[in-house]
Amino acid sequence: MTAERAGAIVVRAEDAERVELPAGGAFGLLVDGDATRGALGANRLTLGVGANGARPHHHAVSWEFFQVLDGAAEFLLGEELVTVAAGGAVAVPPLLPHAFGAAAGSTADLLVVAAPGVRRFGYFRALGDVTRGRLPFEDLRARQEEYDVHFGASAVWEAARG
Numbered sequence: 592m593t594a595e596r597a598g599a600i601v602v603r604a605e606d607a608e609r610v611e612l613p614a615g616g617a618f619g620l621l622v623d624g625d626a627t628r629g630a631l632g633a634n635r636l637t638l639g640v641g642a643n644g645a646r647p648h649h650h651a652v653s654w655e656f657f658q659v660l661d662g663a664a665e666f667l668l669g670e671e672l673v674t675v676a677a678g679g680a681v682a683v684p685p686l687l688p689h690a691f692g693a694a695a696g697s698t699a700d701l702l703v704v705a706a707p708g709v710r711r712f713g714y715f716r717a718l719g720d721v722t723r724g725r726l727p728f729e730d731l732r733a734r735q736e737e738y739d740v741h742f743g744a745s746a747v748w749e750a751a752r753g
Contacts, residue, residue: 600626607635608712610719614639618715624708632708634715638664638699643692643752647745653709655683658702663694667748690748705739714738 602621610618619635638644647667657664663676667690668683674694675681683689693699705711714734720726735741 610715612638612642612719612722614642616642616644618719620712620715622708623710623712624705625710627708629707629709631704631706632711633702633704635660636699636701636703638662638693638701640698641693641695642699643690644699644701645690645692647688647690647743647748649686649688649741649743650683650705650739651741652685653705653707653739654685655689656704656706657681657683657691658704659699660702661700662698664691664699664701665694665751666691667745667751670745670747672747672751688743688745690745690752692752709737709739711738711740714740 600622604619608620610620612618616636616638621633621635622631624632636644644664657666658680659675659677661677663674666673666675666681667688668681669687673681714731717726717731721728721731731740732742
């Protein structure tokens, strides 16, 4: 039986849409929530040395799972900062404020899975435009409910990452 007949989704690395980010980073868009009927969504995120990945936010319905494939990442979990090196993972429950970025002096390569999955590829594309100055951040803020990405603030994150 072929993968297509089994209902599986196959995304080869060369076929994944790539959304460029500053400092050599990028999103590799793997599977969006609508492709899995809302079961999950997945992307691969690479971040340059010490680069921020996401400012403080939470998800109302989705868990977010991060596998650190290479390098090291710093995570804000509530008001605690945690550094996780390659091979480690973090699972963030709904409603927990969090943020993440490459650890100081390191790059980070992350597999990120959200479950349940919502249509979030539009968010990643828009975020790429925001980071390159093509779109104001307020455009993303206006779509928080649609993408289940609810922005917040953290004095701990600001003090540590600016």
